[in-house]
Amino acid sequence: MSIVNLDAPGRTVLMMGNEATARGALEAGVMVATAYPGTPSSEIIGSLAEVAKEREIYVEWSVNEKVALEVAAAASMAGLRAITAMKQNGLNVACDYLFTLGLTGVKGGIVLVVCDDPASHSSSNEEDTRAFARMGDFPLLEPTTFQEAKDMTIYALELSEELRTVVILRGVTRISHARGNVKLGELPKDHRKPYFDTSSPFTYSPMVQKHSLLHEKLNKAKERFETSPFNSYEGPEKPDLMVIASGTGIFYSREAVTLMGLEDQVGILKLGTTWPLPDRFLGKHLARTQKIMFVEEVDPFLESNVKEVWADLAPILEIGPRTFYGKRSGHIPIVGELTTDRVIEGLKKALDEVYEPCDPNYSRRAKEVTKEFVSDRALGFCPGCPHRASYWAIKNALKLDDREGFLTPDIGCYALARTASGFFLSKTGGAMGSGTGLACGFGKLQEFGFDQSVISVCGDSTFFHAVMPALVNAQYNKSNFVMCILDNSATAMTGFQPHPGVGTSAMGDPAPILDIEAICRAMGAKVEVKDPFDLKDTTETITRLFQDREGVKVLILKRKCALLKAKGEKPPYKIHIALENCVGQDCGCNQLCTRIFRCPGIIWDTETKKAKVDEVICVGCGVCTDICPNSAIIKEET
């Protein structure tokens, strides 16, 4: 039984923030849920997919975030409640339609959940999506607790239905991927029947009138927010300083105040409804004190917008000048994620306070020891990962080609081509699909005498998400490059969600397999399919494709993700080192197997000064047996 579907109203359970949001959607009667996976948002739709059949709702992994929003919007237009979830980069993809949807309006409640990733734990950028709410005129909610992640989802759906506009719920990694207490509510029994009323269409004309209507909706939202229970003040009646915070900022501020013993001096104004801002509520609290500090992730969103409110209200309410502390003043860092310690630093500076977390001698010694004995754990490919083999072949082919060729990567595990584990092959960074788009651009520079070889890589899920248009462009405009599709049959980085190429749907039903090879052929590209574990054949193929200077050469390197494989199969080989063959540091290879190939399954034994297989880590893929110049790595079939 999934916790998201637990029929136990009143019971308190431990839930991930994303599960709490999913639970809220179920309690509010959501019937359609859509997403393209993206860390840290994936578990929202993932956990709904697990219970979809029991709950008799429809859940899909969409091909990308824009389509996900469109599918959810259709449900709303037919009167059903719907949820779509995405990470910050996903909202960038979806926003073209989102801004239109604001103008056309909706019918059934629809919540767009966006999970930002401050500090970019698993992202290609550090973006604060709250700006989209202001840009597109959407009501915005920011949960602090796990309970709020559930309750605000329900409220967002109700508000959306009442105002007939999309409501944005914005989480961050530290809520989405954290766990805490959630008290369960009732799960509805009844389902709505979808019906599209053709007499009230969802169009965006007349444009200016629709835009004006959107602002009326926003004003109504502001009125609701003036008395919302999601906004509150805690602390002394007249504090020396008032923190204004949202989301995780509340937790960190509370703890900072407690640790510093400032309960009688510092108050905290919690904002859960952060666009449009409730200005009367704010005005009342801004009157409390002269010093205001903003604590929020990532951009100074509240900081700028509350100052705007203060500028409007100051003359009317006769609240005098205020000193504002935050990101602009340097009291709170303008990048990265917040911590209690970062808030403590800000409060120390603003209030001229001192604070020591523990005996400074201990702290100094502990930090010294850590510095001396702890090494970084560099990111690397998993043991048995097909990407390591693919990059080994690409590396060697680029060397053989000898034209200063380079690689343009995409978004996925294989983006580690920027690191030593991917042999520093990638020379650009981008968004979903950008590897192929950029390669397409480089491949057109031939006309100006550009002769460097270009190879793009993308994954199978990425291919469907955003690479297909880039390939169409390359084919149509006759660009010259090698396009490598690293097909590992998985959306591996986000947790193995199915995609159009794998033959199952989000709800576990059989689905048509969209054949990547056939799609590329249908576009007219030259296509070959190889096994990356055959290093020799793959290297020769890429070298040959570099020789062909006309058009797009698609090479599909097909091998199942090692983690996906580990779930169902035993290791094909048992690997060991033939110590008589490994000549260690006397070999001219300069520790090729450990230092360059970098599979965590092979370690350098500093005592014997020879390679050694770590049997706990090795998954027996056998690729390393082909890289040793002295054939010292031996595989035996299991």
Next chain:
Amino acid sequence: MVTLKKDPLNLIITGVGGQGNVLASQLIGNALVAKGYFVTIGETYGASQRGGPVMSHVRISEKTQCAPLIPEGKSDVILGLEPMETIRIIGPYGNPNILVVTNSRPIYPLDVTVGNTKYPDWKVIRAVIAELSQKAYFVDATEMAMNLGTPILANIIMVGALVALKVLPLNREDILGVLQETFSTQKLEINIKALELGIETINNKNN
């Protein structure tokens, strides 16, 4: 609900991706929520599926939902699934009163396997952990798990060790309860064995 000696009580479970860190934190968290505590778990695992440092901050309170991250110097207990990761956590989060229980088996960082740096000697690891903690326990959990048939059980052995130390308001039965809810019948028996083994190891050390 037993009154906590300190509120919030802060535990950090640390290890390397693939060691079952997140599962360990969930088992402990589920057991504590069932007993009526507020539990907040903040997990840091970054982009890597396996091989990167993973830490779970587990915060237990009778009164309130805490921040998902423990402030510097404020961890009360460290449950280490890997010895170098245990030291990594002591740096920012340790204090003179900290209790440490750690697995002894190293997982070498890539920089060590490639020969760029050395993994510290076991004696040195023991000495610095002992120096920087009020009390430290070392458990050969991976070896014990391999004797049970698979190294992945080391996390459950370590959960057993933690329970035996009685620093959390949890006993053997509480964890047995969540194990029963978590594992299928065929996996349950071996996980219970692992739990018992962890408990026994600490009880033997303390006797």
